[in-house]
Amino acid sequence: MQYKDTALNPFTSTQPARDQTAPAGQTAPAPPADPGPVLELRGAAVRVGGSVLWSGVDLTVGRGEFVAVLGPNGVGKSTLLKVLLGLLPTAAGQVRVLGQQPGRASHQIGYLPQRRSFDASARIRGTDVVRLGLDGDRWGLPLPFGPRSRAAAQRVSDVIDLVGAASYAGRPVGECSGGEQQRLLLAQALIRRPELLLLDEPLDSLDLPSQATAAALISRICREQGVTIVMVAHDVNPILSHLNRVVYIAAGGAACGTPAEVITSQTLTRLYQTPVEVLTASDGRLVVVGQPEPPAVHSDRHASHDHHDGGAP
Amino acid sequence: MINPAFSWNIVDDIRTMWAYPFMVNAFRAGAVVAVVAGVMGWFMVLRRQTFAGHTLALSAFPGAAGATLIGIAASYGYFAFCTAAAAVIALATRGRAAGPGSSRVSESALTGIVQAFTLACGLLFVALYHGFLNGTTALLFGSFLGITSSQVALLAATAAAVLAILAAIGRPLLFASVDPDVAAARGVPARALSVAFLVLLGAAVAETAQITGALLVFALLVMPAAAAQRLTARPAVSLLLTVVIGFLVTWAGLTAAFYSPYPIGFWVTSFAFAVYLAAQAAPVLLRRARRPTFLAGAPA
Numbered sequence: 001m002q003y004k005d006t007a008l009n010p011f012t013s014t015q016p017a018r019d020q021t022a023p024a025g026q027t028a029p030a031p032p033a034d035p036g037p038v039l040e041l042r043g044a045a046v047r048v049g050g051s052v053l054w055s056g057v058d059l060t061v062g063r064g065e066f067v068a069v070l071g072p073n074g075v076g077k078s079t080l081l082k083v084l085l086g087l088l089p090t091a092a093g094q095v096r097v098l099g100q101q102p103g104r105a106s107h108q109i110g111y112l113p114q115r116r117s118f119d120a121s122a123r124i125r126g127t128d129v130v131r132l133g134l135d136g137d138r139w140g141l142p143l144p145f146g147p148r149s150r151a152a153a154q155r156v157s158d159v160i161d162l163v164g165a166a167s168y169a170g171r172p173v174g175e176c177s178g179g180e181q182q183r184l185l186l187a188q189a190l191i192r193r194p195e196l197l198l199l200d201e202p203l204d205s206l207d208l209p210s211q212a213t214a215a216a217l218i219s220r221i222c223r224e225q226g227v228t229i230v231m232v233a234h235d236v237n238p239i240l241s242h243l244n245r246v247v248y249i250a251a252g253g254a255a256c257g258t259p260a261e262v263i264t265s266q267t268l269t270r271l272y273q274t275p276v277e278v279l280t281a282s283d284g285r286l287v288v289v290g291q292p293e294p295p296a297v298h299s300d301r302h303a304s305h306d307h308h309d310g311g312a313p
Numbered sequence: 314m315i316n317p318a319f320s321w322n323i324v325d326d327i328r329t330m331w332a333y334p335f336m337v338n339a340f341r342a343g344a345v346v347a348v349v350a351g352v353m354g355w356f357m358v359l360r361r362q363t364f365a366g367h368t369l370a371l372s373a374f375p376g377a378a379g380a381t382l383i384g385i386a387a388s389y390g391y392f393a394f395c396t397a398a399a400a401v402i403a404l405a406t407r408g409r410a411a412g413p414g415s416s417r418v419s420e421s422a423l424t425g426i427v428q429a430f431t432l433a434c435g436l437l438f439v440a441l442y443h444g445f446l447n448g449t450t451a452l453l454f455g456s457f458l459g460i461t462s463s464q465v466a467l468l469a470a471t472a473a474a475v476l477a478i479l480a481a482i483g484r485p486l487l488f489a490s491v492d493p494d495v496a497a498a499r500g501v502p503a504r505a506l507s508v509a510f511l512v513l514l515g516a517a518v519a520e521t522a523q524i525t526g527a528l529l530v531f532a533l534l535v536m537p538a539a540a541a542q543r544l545t546a547r548p549a550v551s552l553l554l555t556v557v558i559g560f561l562v563t564w565a566g567l568t569a570a571f572y573s574p575y576p577i578g579f580w581v582t583s584f585a586f587a588v589y590l591a592a593q594a595a596p597v598l599l600r601r602a603r604r605p606t607f608l609a610g611a612p613a
Contacts, residue, residue, distance in 0.1 A: 085498045106500055113494035123542040123551070124359075124491055136488030137499040141480050144549070172546040188495065 036099050037062055038196050038228040039084065044093035046076060046083055052091065053079055057254040059247055061230065063195075066222045066242055069232045070263075071249035077232040078114055080249070081198045084230070085111060098195055105196075110189030114200040114232075117181055122174035126165065126184040129173050131156050133188035155191060163187045163217060179210045183217075190221065197221075199231040203238055211238040218242070236263065237285045263288075319572040330571050339457040339524075341465045343563040346524045347533060349472045351559035352479060353517035354534035355552050356510065358542060360490045363535055364421055365402055368428040369515050370530035372398035373522035375435030377452045382442045387452070388467055391519035398427055399515030403508040455526030455578035457567055468520055475516050482506055487548065524563065529578040533559050536585035540592035558588050 037060045045055030053076035061067050069077045082088040083095060086103020098105040110133075118129075134152055135142065143149055160169045165183045168176050173184065182202055189197060199218065203211045219242035222229045233239060236246065240259060247256045248263065250271035255262050263286055268276040277289045320326055330336045357366045372394045380390025406420040439449055479486075489496040489503040497503050521530045541554035566581030573580075 087498065103500075106498060109498075111495055111498040113498070118491075122491070123546045124548060125546045128546075128548055129491060132484075132488045132492060133495065135484070136492075136496065137485055137501045139481055139485065141483060185495075188492075 037096075038065075038098055039230065040094070040096040042094040044083070044095050045091045046079055046088060047091040048076070048079060048088070054249050054254060055092065057093070057247075057249070057256075059254075059256050061228060061245070063228055064222065064226045065244040066219060066229045066239075067231070067245045067247060068236060068239055068243050068259075069230060069247045069249065070236055073234075075249045075251065077249060078200050080247075081111070081200055081230070081232060084198060085109065107192065108195040110192065110194035110197045110227075112182075112185055112189045112197070112199045112202055114204070117178060118173045118176075120174045123172050126169040126171060126173045126176060126180075127156060127160065129184055130160060130169065130188045130191060133191045159187045159191045160184075162190065162221070179206050179214070182206065182214065186218070186221075190225070190227075193225070194227060197227050197229045199229065201232050201234055204234060208238075215239045215242060240284070240286065259286075317572065319568075326568070326572070330568065335458060335460060336567075336571060338460040338462060338465050339567055340564060342460050342468050343457075343524055343567050344560060345465070345468045345472045346520050347537075347559035347563040348556050349475055349517045350521040350530075350533035351537050351556040352476065352552065353514050354538040354559075355541070355555045356479075356483075356486065356490065357514060358535060358538040359487075360510070362511075362514070363531075365399075365424050365511060366514055366518065366534055367531065368402065368424045368431070369395050369398050369511075369518040370522060370527055370534070371428050371435075372431035373519055373530065374452055374527035375431050375438055376519070377522070377527070378435050378438035378442070378449075382438045386464070388464055388519075388523060391522050392471070392516065394431065395515035395519035395522070396512055397515075398431060399511040400508075402427055403511040450576075451526065453526050453528045454576050455522075455524055455529060455581070457524065457570060457577045460523075464523070468523070471516055471520060475513050475520075478509070479513060482509060486510060524577070525581055526578045529582050532578070532582035532585045533563065536582075536589045537562065540585075540589040543589075543592045544595065558585070562588060 039059060039061040041057050041059040043055075044057045044059075046053050057080075069080055071077055079088060083090055084097050084102055085106065086097075086101070090102075095102050098108055131152070134155060142152070157166070160166050163183045163186050165180065165187055168180050169184065173181060176184065186199075186202070189199075202218065203214055206214060215238045218229060218231065219239070221227060222242075231239065236243075236259065243259055245257065246259050246262050247254060248268070248271060250268070251273065253271060255267050255271055261267070263278055265277045268278060268288065275290055279287045279289055281287060317329055331340070354366075357363060373391050376390035376392070376394025377387040378390070379394070380387045402420070402424055405423050485496065485501045486506050486509075488499075489501050489506050493503055518530055518534065521533050525532050537555045537558035538551075540558055541551040544554060545551045562581055562584040565584050566577055569575075569580040569584075570577035
């Protein structure tokens with residue numbers, strides 16, 4: 001076994017590319033003999049800093065689905081992604097990611113962490129940031145020539161074209177706008193042709209037109225590349241029409257299903273344990289009314305949990 | 314003191330300098346140091362760890378003073394103190410991202426503490442060693458006199474080890490420096506890399522301090538890297554440019570120091586500063602040259 005991940009090895013050119021090179025919809029990858037769910041959570045619970053963030057989460061996500069993780073601030077949406085990545089242990093229950101323990105399949109997962117912006121003084125090109133996603137975790141130095149180097153450069157430019165970032169990928173990344181940086185980071189997450197893409201509030205801090213464009217791009221990647229997408233979102237409306245399924249996490253637990261099933265007055269009232277009403281605006285946007293303010297103790301919700309990184313294999 | 318006149322006949326001038334074995338050694342040592350300081354400094358600037366680098370540089374001073382006090386070569390003192398300080402900073406701040414209940418201090422505070430303590434140690438060693446005053450200036454501001462062949466060999470061996478380790482960890486280190494969250498998710502051992510990097514930086518600082526002195530290490534550690542990163546955003550190109558700038562600056566500094574009564578540290582720093590200023594100005598000037606109408610008068 002030279003390459004356990006031959007199908008994902010970016011240097012294997014014999015592999016049919018699940019790429020923009022293939023016409024949309026026609027050459028969706030043939031499902032493996034036993035595809036199984038991409039994600040499977042059974043009664044999962046997580047504990048951060050001694051207190052249980054969420055528990056009893058049951059979730060099954062199939063291949064090529066677009067799933068949103070919703071819920072109030074501080075409820076542990078980002079933590080769910082960290083659990084899936086194997087960066088945080090679960091306190092109870094079972095979690096299977098691509099049929100394996102969390103963290104085992106990290107080379108098949110693309111991850112876009114919560115809003116990080118490069119400092120304006122970051123003197124490195126967008127291309128280089130994307131390239132790091134391809135082989136930045138390998139030891140030693142790459143050969144600057146040869147077929148591997150050309151294949152890598154080709155893959156970088158392909159994926160940059162896929163997200164439409166070609167016009168600014170050669171600029172220092174610190175000089176790109178927030179939306180441009182987000183596209184480059186999406187390219188970085190996609191470069192290894194992941195099976196699963198974990199996106200943490202990728203629409204956060206984009207203006208409304210950019211949100212719609214980015215949502216359409218992510219949805220297109222989901223359909224055309226057959227990538228399963230789990231996206232933490234603060235606001236469901238920009239992505240509502242693209243979603244297969246939502247996971248709604250609140251203090252009282254979690255609910256999973258289609259948006260029409262989950263985002264209802266009844267379900268949310270149960271999850272919040274207080275009366276909540278879901279209204280539909282004339283343009284189809286959903287408005288959650290009576291949503292309680294998030295508890296004040298969650299000011300550290302974005303604090304890094306790096307001290308658990310050691311657990312990642 | 315030799316002070317031959319500079320003739321502007323570069324070949325003759327170099328021949329005059331290289332007639333002295335100690336100058337040949339100084340040029341060799343300068344070349345080794347320029348490469349190591351350039352490469353390590355490039356990562357340091359990218360990782361924004363210049364404060365840690367500065368502290369390591371200052372801990373070179375007590376290292377050399379202590380070595381002189383107990384009667385061994387200053388090189389050993391440099392390496393012992395610089396790598397020890399690096400290990401202390403790296404290991405004590407490992408959990409700097411720990412939660413609010415953590416009692417750990419932040420990296421910059423701890424670095425400051427290490428810095429103050431090492432300076433105090435240096436002062437103590439100087440006080441204990443009476444009649445040390447001339448040597449102190451050389452320790453702080455550098456000297457190119459009296460570099461022996463065995464010192465050059467030690468410098469070269471250390472440099473080779475530092476560069477070999479850096480070549481092995483360079484790519485994940487770059488990933489963890491630019492994009493720590495994704496690197497961690499990909500299984501890059503960011504913490505171990507950061508410890509390894511600081512220790513390597515300590516070794517590089519110890520090398521550099523022997524040419525520029527403890528206070529002016531930054532001339533070779535920061536300025537070439539900052540200038541190169543300003544000129545290009547391509548990692549490989551700016552890394553190469555850093556080494557070239559450091560190399561030219563060091564050799565020019567050695568030459569200037571040989572032909573003038575002023576110390577080497579001053580020359581190397583001044584040349585590096587000049588290059589940095591030029592690198593800052595160059596993009597602006599180029600932009601203006603490309604858009605002459607910009608100054609001639611845009612519509613009001």
